[in-house]
Amino acid sequence: MSETAVPDGNKLVFELKNGKVVIELRPDLAPLAVERLKLLASEGFYDGVKFHRVIEGFMAQGGDPTGTGTSGSSYPDLKAEFTDKVKFERGTLGMARTMAPHSANSQFFIMFQDVPSLNGQYTIAGKVVEGMEYVDQIKRGTGSSGVVKDPDTIVKAYVEA
Structure with a gap:
């Protein structure tokens, strides 16, 4: 693993x-997914x-350093942490993951x-509590694949208390 200390806070800011x-x-x-998101941020x-x-x-999906949806971090993939407690x-x-349940790494959506069709099928790591209007403004992709030409980016990501 990394030499970087994982921050204590549980608010991820984009x-x-x-x-x-x-x-x-x-x-x-989802303790494993939350730790990974905080570490990467x-x-x-x-x-x-x-x-x-x-x-x-x-x-809106992001978290791939190549911007293609085919890559992740250098860390190992995560064990799935599915839940029926939240929707x-x-x-x-x-x-985000491939068809394999234990393949989440750095990508999120x-x-x-x-x-509701996603309930119990993907790991839930959090919820937007501020700034959803900015998520709504992220540039949309085209077609069923949702691939975005000239996509919006995360300017900076960090964890706060």
Whole structure:
């Protein structure tokens, strides 16, 4: 693992071009995913990373350093932390993965609206508690793939108490 200390706070902040998004992390639901998000933010991993896949009425996905949706951090993939305690609703931050349940790494998505079909299928790591209007302004992709031309980026990411 890294020499970087994982911050104590449970608020992940994404500074976007239009404003600040604050996500209340949920270590009670997904301790491994929350630790990874905090570690990567503290290392500057998310600074400048693109929202490469954004689907109107669904979600905005980011967290891939290559901006293609095919990569992650140098850390090992995470064990799935699925829950039935909370639902995928507007503002939920989930961990993106491949078809393999234990493949989440650095990519995440933020929901634009409730999508019950995701419940219990993906790890929920937090929820937007401030700045959802800025998430709503993230540039949308085209077609069912949601690939974005000239995508918006995370200007800076950090953890606060």
